[in-house]
Amino acid sequence: MTMIKIKLVKSPIGKPETHRRTIEALGLRKIGQVVEKNDTPQIRGMIHQVDYMVEIVD
Template identity: 70%
Template structure:
């Protein structure tokens, strides 16, 4: 499977609890941190849920 890089660009302070948990489940803790995940529909759905806080690095 292909890999996808995800970068946290906005803080999760003040966001709703489910969005905080989604960011944590993606493995992101600090702003600017980049994680590499498998490109699956589940990961794409998580990115879509917090798309205002993360960006996909190509």
């Protein structure tokens, strides 16, 4: 399965609770942290919800 790398670029502090939980569910804790996840529709949906706080890296 294809993998996707997700990087947290903005703090979830002060953001809606659902967005903070999505960031936590993606496994992101610190700004600049990169996690690698399977590229599934569920993960893409999570990224879409918090796209202003994360970026896809190569």
